[in-house]
Amino acid sequence: MSRFLSKKHAGLAPYVPGEQPQSGRYIKLNTNESPFDVPPAVVEAARGAAEKLRLYPDPDCRELTAALAESMGVGPDQIVPANGSDEVLDFAFLAFCDGGRPALFPDVTYGFYRVFAAVNGVPYREIPLRPDFSVAVEDYAGLAGTVFLANPNAPTGLALPAERIRALLDQDRDRVVVVDEAYVDFGGESAAALIPEYDNLLVTRTFSKSRSMAGARLGYAAGSAALIADLNAIRFSVNPYNLDRMTLAAGAAMLKCEETVRANCRAVAAQREKTAAELAAMGFELTDSRANFLFARYPGADGETLYRALKDRGILVRHFSAPRTKDFVRITVGSPEDMRALTGALAEILEGCACVPQK
Ligand SMILES: Cc1ncc(COP(=O)(O)O)c(C=O)c1O
Secondary structure, eight states: TTTTSOGGGOOOOOOOOOOOOOOOSEEOSSSSSOOOOOOOOHHHHHHHHHHHTTTOOOOTHHHHHHHHHHTTOOGGGGEEOOOOHHHHHHHHHHHHHHBBBBBBEESOOHHHHHHHHHTOOOEEEEEEETTSOOOOOOGGTTTOEEEESSSTTTTOOOOOOHHHHHHHHEEEEEEEEEEOTHHHHHHOOOOGGTTTEEEEEEEEOOETTTTGGGGGGOOEEEOOOOHHHHHHHHHHHOOOOOOOOOHHHHHHHHTTHHHHHHHHHHHHHHHHHHHHHHHHHOOEEEOOOOEEEEEEEEOOHHHHHHHHHHHHHHHHHHHSSSTTTTTTEEOOOOOOHHHHHHHHHHHHHHOOOOOOOOO
C-alpha cells in the first residue's frame, strides 16, 4: 500500500479471482466457463467491429439493448448492459445501498458481494443459510436494506423457485431485491417474469457462463425503467463507454444463436447429472446443483487437500476456505473428456492418498 491510498480503502480486501493460467497446461474446472466455443458468426461479428476501433462505441448500446429487451420481454429502457455482471452488481451496490440500507446477502454466496459493499463504503449484513445451505426467504422479513441473492446460489448451486422470490419481494415493496441469475440457464427458474409486477426487482444476467463469452466481459440488468435509469446515471458517471465495440457486436450476434445456447445448456446439465451420480457412487456428498458446477465433499477429507491433489494431476477446481465451505470443492462442469479426467483423478486420489480417509 502506498502512503497515498485514501484512508477509506486502507483495509480493503480485494476479490481474489479463480486462477487463470494462460499456459493451457491445466484442465480448467475452476471458474465456471462454458466448455463450448462461441459460434463462428459471433467471432465474425467481433472481427467486423474491430475494423472500426478508431471510433468510440455506442454509449447507449442500442442494438444490443434492443435485442436483450426483446429476449427478456421488457422495454429497451428496462435494460442496462455492463462490462460483465460484476460491473452492474457493483453499480447496484453504489446506487441502492447506504448507511440506512445495508446490503443483505447470505453468508455463503458469491464472494464478490462483500467486496462490492466494502469498496463502495456501504454496510452489509450476512444472513446465514440454513444448515442444508438453503435460503429461507423468511429470514429476510422485517430487515431494512437491499437484498442480493444469487439464484442459483454460488457456490452451492441450490436454486429457489420464482414463487420464493415473489414472497421475498412481497415482504417489503420499498426494498430493492437484486436477483443474480448468472447460472439460471442451467436449470434455475428466472424471476424475470415478475419484473412487470414489481418495481423493486432487479435481475442481473451474464454472457460469461451459458453464452460462452467470459472473455468478452458482458452482463446486464433488467428491471423497472426507474431502477434502470438509476443504474444508467451511475454508469454514465463512471464509464459511459463501458462496453467496447467488439463485445457489443459479439453480444448482439450471440443473441441470434439461442438454439445453440439452449442445446449447450442441456448438454451441460446432462453432464452435471452424470458426473454427480459418478461422484456420489464414489462416496462424495453433493448439493443438488442447478448450475454449471458441482459442490462436493468427501466425508473426512478437507477440500483443500482435494484441490491440491487435483492440481498436482493437472486439474484446477475451486476451493473456498471459509468455515462453512472449507470441506468442499466446486467443480465446473466441463466437456465429457474433462469430466472423465476428473473422475479418473479423483478415483486415483481416493485410492492412493493417505491424506484422504480410506473406505
Ligand atoms: C454468482 C455470480 N454472479 C456474478 C458473476 C460475475 O460474472 P461476470 O462478471 O463474468 O458476468 C459470477 C462469476 O463467476 C458469479 O458466480
